[in-house]
Amino acid sequence: MAIRLPRFLAPRAPREREDGDGRLRSWEWPLAALVSLLAVLWLGHAPLDTPYWWDAAAVYVPGSQWVRDNAFAAVPGVFPSLLGRGHTTLFYVITAGAFSLFGDAPAVGHAVVLIFSVMTLVYTYALGTLLFGRLAGLAAATLTGVAPLYLTISSMVLPEIPLTAFTMACLYEWARGRHLGAMVFGVLVVLTKETGLACACAILGATVLWSWKARQVAWRPLLTAGLAPMVVLGAFFVWQRVAEGWWVLPFHAELFEQEHDYFWSGVHTFSSMALADGRAVALFAALLVGGLRLWQSRETFGAYVPSPGAPPRWAVVAALGLVFLAYQVFFTKMWFLQRYALPAHPCLAILLGAALLPRVWEEAKAYAAVGALAVLATAGFAVERAEAGDDYASGETTFRYLHMVEAHREIFAVLEARADAPLILSSWPLSSELRDPSLGWVERPYEVVGVTGYLDGTDEIQRGRPIEAIVSAHGIGDHDDLVRVAEELGMRRTRRAAVGGAVVDLFEP
Template sequence: MTLKPSDLLGKYKYETLTALMLLLFLLYKLPFMALPYYYDEAWPYAVAIRTVHANGLSLLPTALDPELSRGHPVMFHFLGASWMRVFGTSLWSGHSFAMVISVLTAVFTYKFGQRFFSDRIGAVAVLLLISQALFISHSAFLLPEMPMALWTILCFWFFFRRKKVAFVICAAAMLLTKESGAVLICSLALSELVDFFMGKERKFIDLVKRELLIGYPVAIAFIYFLAQKIIYGWFLFPFYMNNLKSGLASFLEDLASGTAFIFVYEGRNGLMFFVLVGIIMLWLSKKVNIPPHQKKICWYLFSFVLLYIVFSTYNYYMPRYLTAVFPAFIIVCAFIVDSAFGKWRWVYPVIITGLAVTNIYYYVTATDHGDCDYSPSLHVAMKMIDHCEQSGMHDAHIYTTCVLRYDFNEPYAGFIKGKKFTHIDWQFGPGTQYCIFSSDENDPTEIDKIKRENKLTLETKFTEKDRWIELYRVEK
């Protein structure tokens, strides 16, 4: 088959649009690729991957000390170390590994939307996904959350296409990347059960076969966790088990936070407005006839989103842990909005463009250290650490923030150029010679207290946009 130039704007216009969106996305992310690792990237993940790379590729629990792996299975570390065996251990290599995973997540989001809904819905889903502040920020992060998003969309992709072997492989890999992959297994199993009892003329043996298929990855992953139990004495890392919610109040508080994060925060309130209006329009309309298989797919995807929110908030909660639900969530939203407003030829593109611009506006204007442009934070930290190196402060007692403690001491983080600093202190004490305060981490009341109770002299300060970092000398 010969591809004509006219096909790119005709037959394959949505593939062309998706490719252009991803190209622009990659061009934007290029300046981030050589930056040092940020927050949890710096420790433990970059260090853990480099450790597997140095000690030999392995998928066994013994590949990493549990304190370094944080008790998670080592699939992510294994894949990252394998990538570095081929492309080297530079910052560019590490961030490129993450970017490849993010782009594949977007590609399969398109493919899923295209296959089960329409080309246009696939392209809209990609636009709404890659314009999310969380996706933009985390796309180059050496963290396991984006791989979890990729495994999730791949599992759904192969499950609905009846590709049994591929599904089992991807689901097992997901479970061996992070324990939270069990949520997708539970979600599929429950959805299949509900579908069986609500269906007509279903055979029980078919349900058994489907449930067994969903259970095969669990059996594979169980071998790893059994080995972990034999070696370390626990199936799941005690740190996380100890942080499970023990009270209803704390659970409900985090549940509200997690639900708001997915449905409201970071500009998604606009998306939810059109989703809710769209649902009402579709419910009232007698002309729209949604095929049963599309309703089923939306139900499966949305059930997973809800169950994942509940699990994540019951567990040790951080907003970024919800990354895995975004492809499924966005696909459902894109389908509803397209079904309700897609027939409005001129209004519909304005709605979709407006939603994407809203997402990007949040990313550009957000001031927290999370899902926003984090490069100013890294730039000022790099300047401060370079200043301390040039000033020969390697043996000075320096009190600083949690993240900078690792940046001063961990060569793999990508900040220090020479030897490690020997006395980066967790607490301000009698022996403290210098203080470093940062706009990213320090509590203003803590800074005021230290300044009020001690005589400090400002040595230097670096700023970029709304981020700043200060170095004070403690006068004795």
């Protein structure tokens, strides 16, 4: 016996599509970019002049400066592996280009990443709109853009936001049947970071399924967006093997080979991508609403006519799911920072938007109302968590790291006010921040003794000179060792900066 839904849940007969074929009109692209830019800035993008922080200050900014100063020679065997970390190097080249034109002040580096952040949201909206209509596209861009992780990484000079932008652009071009564009963006993906191979693998897998169902091989997308990026990435690794003697950085190889609990690693990875920061609300609602819509009437998803040579909608949906799956599988095995899997976030967001919001509200008002509430609830939860957690170190997940930034700057201002430049004992990242004015923390360089070298006698900076100041941040670096050395040297704490729970101490004789 068939089960009937209540009348208010039953969708109306689908109307003729009101948004053309789902492609954005020419004027919508700049409008979407402007709205995305204003939204990111309003939701909490860190000030552009925020000093370079953590991995940006340690690796990507110095690496980009090196590339700028060495004729853009960001190739294996020339580019120092300590800066390149065995990654593909397009991000360094892009940032170095900006540095050569506008200087390397923090505002320049952060502006580069902000542009790619806007690009990500625009292509997420465009792909969601192409597949399922403007409401679904808007929901996808919203779910992506409000996440604290997305906003914090959009505020740092790291490759994951450009990687995500190129991934979404590649998927959009492929979905439109524009194979040359898909190939170009696919190559840019893997040249930005090798984990972008997930995009090519997803397109390859979806194209194989599409070809199998159509009983005809789709050679052009198979060769362009699928295989071409793989060939380019393979050539890079061969070059790296010849020039450096290893395929991937030995440190990364060791991390990959480490044994750990794969079950809990998989749970952590899935939670980061699909459940964190309120996305559990959207996921649960999408499973409920989308399941009911599929069961009751698939017409609520709207008709879809692919462009000539383009894949059918189900194949694009499969590719989005395969991108998510690729990051899930790889980072279940590999050591994981949440930003590493950012390209999976907008892919999932498009699927959630499709399940939550029909193409036209009148087609299923009750479903649309529930879906809209789920998106708003998720966004509200994400905004509420903008500074949540206790990750003072890297600030990977929320803007809580800005508390530590402000505490650092408060202590550094005390040092800057001195007429002399004292010899300082500290630990990373404070040591890098104090040594290099180009990172935006100080106006003049300071000589800094690392506490590890000080304790084991390998430091070459001190050379018998007395330590004149100790700077230590609670919760990062070697805080306990620095406090102990301060006591041994008879120093006292002369200043403490406490901002939102982040604490930095200055010890002086």
